[in-house]
Amino acid sequence: SYELTQPPSVSVSPGQTARITCSGDALPKKYAYWYQQKSGQAPVLVIYEDSKRPSGIPERFSGSSSGTMATLTITGAQVEDEADYYCFSTDSSGNHRVFGGGTKLTVL
């Protein structure tokens, strides 16, 4: 079955740039989406269609995709950005969705 691969953890200091990657064979042809999940809460969509930011999401969140890798970038990460981040996409058939394994972002 199709898989998306993320690093288990990323750590940055406040104000630094955090980059979280997601690799998958279908990403050259399928969009990536990114979710933020804080402890005990439902996920929140922070990036859709590779690089678009939903209404209400801070500008420091951006996304890009090149080849088989999508990247979520948080420019000037803040303590409140500490959370688990998941990429989400579709397999080559377009029918099955999949989440990456998640990346724990630590900002301290």
Place this chain on the structure above:
Amino acid sequence: EVQLVESGGGLVKPGGSLRLSCAASGFTFTNAWMIWVRQAPGKGLEWVGRIESKSDGGTTDYAAPVKGRFTISRDDSKNTLYLQMNSLKSEDTAVYFCTTDPSTMGGVNYWGQGTLVTVSS
């Protein structure tokens, strides 16, 4: 105000069945493609399955671990999404969320608060 409210979770024995409901309000449910997602305790998010809007064909698809055991359906007259879970296993223990498919709503995405399903003897 947009709301997705899951219900129907609880404790069930291995091999048992459970039906989850997700009541939607505040948006046009009829047009929405819907997804069920689960999260086992301390683990990551897992896609369970999806259902298209009826106008787009109403097709369902399922993740391999639940295919043949779980069934997703919808009642647009009640603005409600369902997840029928049969032949439950201990590894199905998780919080189950309903959510809108982000690929079909242009950046608008709604989630319920989740309902806990525990499969244990």
